[in-house]
């Protein structure tokens with residue numbers, strides 16, 4: 097097929113990360129094309145929750161990147177034309193026992209020392225928050241700046257504005273091969289493209305794109321289930337997670353029953369703007385199989401009822417699964433690849449892609465424009481931090 101299209105930068109993948117990159121590049125006047133194999137937000141970014149949180153981030157670089165993302169999200173509220181159900185309500189992490197409360201106290205102290213807005217909550221605070229909490233829950237903590245969005249609408253909103261800035265959008269175009277001479281040639285199922293620089297923002301599929309240029313990218317899918325509840329009792333008005341969520345996410349030792357541990361289940365309850373509830377979630381390494389496992393849904397229901405007994409009567413509309421792009425050190429890769437100059441990776445955000453997408457998009461824009469000062473330090477996100485692991 098003859099080469100018929102060219103751009104300065106080609107972004108591969110129309111999830112929240114690719115859309116954010118495309119937005120910031122287009123806004124800066126960079127000639128940019130976004131190539132997506134299906135439609136916008138057809139991957140993990142429409143099979144997830146919408147929490148833009150610091151509450152579940154490791155103190156340090158992880159929290160800093162989230163904070164910067166939150167600040168950009170606030171600005172995007174003004175910049176974008178299409179609404180995306182942004183609500184800045186803060187979020188909660190609740191504890192099941194005194195041991196978790198001790199850990200929560202430490203978590204609050206560390207995060208506050210880093211300048212973040214965390215508050216410790218006791219049992220009375222929780223009862224005030226919602227009369228539906230189980231009576232024996234001892235307390236938890238709150239992060240004031242956390243917010244909620246609808247990730248699906250957010251992607252469309254970014255693309256709508258990016259197109260006004262000149263973004264070229266090519267959907268239903270699966271990238272099948274990439275070669276590099278002076279420029280990159282990107283072959284797709286819907287025509288070929290050339291570009292001076294390429295950004296691989298293909299989420300859990302980023303390793304397949306990397307292989308096209310002989311690069312091993314250490315990202316694997318970590319499956320998660322979510323149930324959608326019908327409108328019913330307002331058990332909670334803002335996002336709540338249980339403390340065990342942190343233990344699962346960071347693969348730390350956790351005390352829970354066998355099935356909860358086996359399915360990597362911890363409560364995440366998100367009230368959507370339309371007052372449905374997203375009830376999650378699980379964490380499993382089971383490849384790219386999207387099948388819904390009823391045993392996992394049952395375990396998730398038990399966890400929800402443990403914290404909110406009134407949920408035993410909840411009606412569910414549907415369930416879905418998504419794949420978190422997991423990396424071995426729990427940080428994404430946002431980096432140029434040394435062996436292939438002009439080829440960037442922006443992937444591997446695991447359960448944090450909604451929270452970290454805006455800072456990722458801004459950082460890639462700054463890298464491509466060759467800015468000395470960047471929104472966050474680039475070092476912790478370098479691809480070559482995995483060099484040793486990859487060449488082993």
Ligand SMILES: Cc1cc2nc3c(=O)[nH]c(=O)nc-3n(C[C@H](O)[C@H](O)[C@H](O)COP(=O)(O)OP(=O)(O)OC[C@H]3O[C@@H](n4cnc5c(N)ncnc54)[C@H](O)[C@@H]3O)c2cc1C
Nearest residue numbers: 109111113133139140141147271299320418448449450451
């Ligand atoms: C159950 C669950 C709950 C979650 N909840 C939250 C949350 O509350 N907060 C949070 O911050 N994060 C959350 N996450 C994580 C978040 O959803 C992901 O980190 C994020 O969506 C990843 O975005 P992405 O753009 O990297 O990937 P994706 O959204 O998967 O986008 C990648 C895109 O690349 C395209 N693509 C792949 N291969 C090709 C190809 N060959 N050619 C062209 N295009 C290609 C795909 O079609 C896809 O659209 C959750 C994830 C799950 C599974």
